Amino acid sequence: MDIAVFFPFLLLIGVMFFMTRSAKNRQRQALQMRESMQPGTGVRTIGGLYGLVKEVREDTILLEIEPGVHAVYAKNAVGAVLEDDEYERIVNGETLSKGDAPVVPDDASSLTSETSEAGVDLEKQADADAKADGERGSGSAS
Known part of the structure; x- marks a missing residue:
């Protein structure tokens, strides 16, 4: 028999081996993550709920x-164990310094004023745009 006949089977077996190996590694990492949970640890469930671990049981946590609001979840429902600072940032909101905060106008009047913050005269710019559009459009056939 020729080895070329067995090559596709050997290739398939090799691919299956590596796929099961990577799946087992992911399962092992997820188990280690769930085992690292301790009371006081912040977690995110697979459903997107954030909470603080109060008690770790055999199969549940x-x-x-919220303060005073407790719920029992399966350990398998935990999607991520978070670092303390990351949990605080997500739950309590990220604080931005004054220079990092985006500038958002309270109303639309700043968008329609004659000059923008950059010092561009918006009315003159609109007139120039309209004139340029008219010049480009004048060459069309009627």
Whole structure:
């Protein structure tokens, strides 16, 4: 028999081996992550709920969702164990310094004023745009 006949089967077996190996590695990492949970750890469930671990049981955990509000979740429902600073940033909101905060106008009047913050005269710019559009459009056939 020729080895070329067995090559596709060997290739398929090799691919299956590497796929199962990577899946087992992901399962092992998820198990390690779930085992690292301790009371006081912030977590995110696979459904997107953030909570603070209050108690770790054999197959479940007790999460504090809000102060005084507790819920029991399966350990398998935990999608990520978060670092303390990341959990605080997500739950309590990120604080931006004054220079980092985006400038958002309270109303549309700043968008329609004669000059923008950059010092561009918006009315003159609109007139120039209209004139340029008219010059480009005058060459069309009627």
